[in-house]
Amino acid sequence: MNDDLRDRLRRAFRWTNPGPPADYLVSDRSGWWRDPAILDGLGPALADFFRDDRPTVVVSPEVTGFLLGPLVARSLGVGFVEAYRAGARRAIAEPMIWAEVPADHRGEIQHLGVRRELLAADDRVLVVDDWASTGAQARGLRTLLGDRYLGTAVIVDECPPAVTAELTIRSLLTGEDLP
């Protein structure tokens, strides 16, 4: 089952050259969401990595996480909480909990925040994202969640093995699987 999903993910992924002045390739993940079989399979496949840990809620960072997190939450039969990036939009009106995200793959320090009232002290939280590059988002959310953090499920994990292990990141693909 997951072998077919992994094949589809590999085939639907592209590196794009944005052209000057950029001198690097950017990931084009849009083909993943365009493929109905991938969209159907991602939620259960990522949920299965942590199903035995009985998560009570899924938390994902904006913006791609807002697409993927609810698919996983639905498969687990739990709800979803948005983690916002500070400064990316108008300030959230409700009381928030914020945590610093260490310098990520862009080299930027950010802050991620969730609405305080949406997480209970005894929640068991699964973090879901499409990609872990340095593990910065996962680390920031673990700081925010404390003992409530179960781990992070992603499509692609490019982190060093020690980071993957430390942050309990589980993935369908690694960087080496990509074209």
Ligand SMILES: O=P(O)(O)OC[C@H]1O[C@H](OP(=O)(O)OP(=O)(O)O)[C@H](O)[C@@H]1O
């Ligand atoms: O492991 P890290 O170094 O934290 O990198 C992973 C993050 O990078 C991507 O986000 P991006 O900033 O590209 O935003 P997006 O959600 O809009 O794609 C991805 O969606 C993760 O959130």
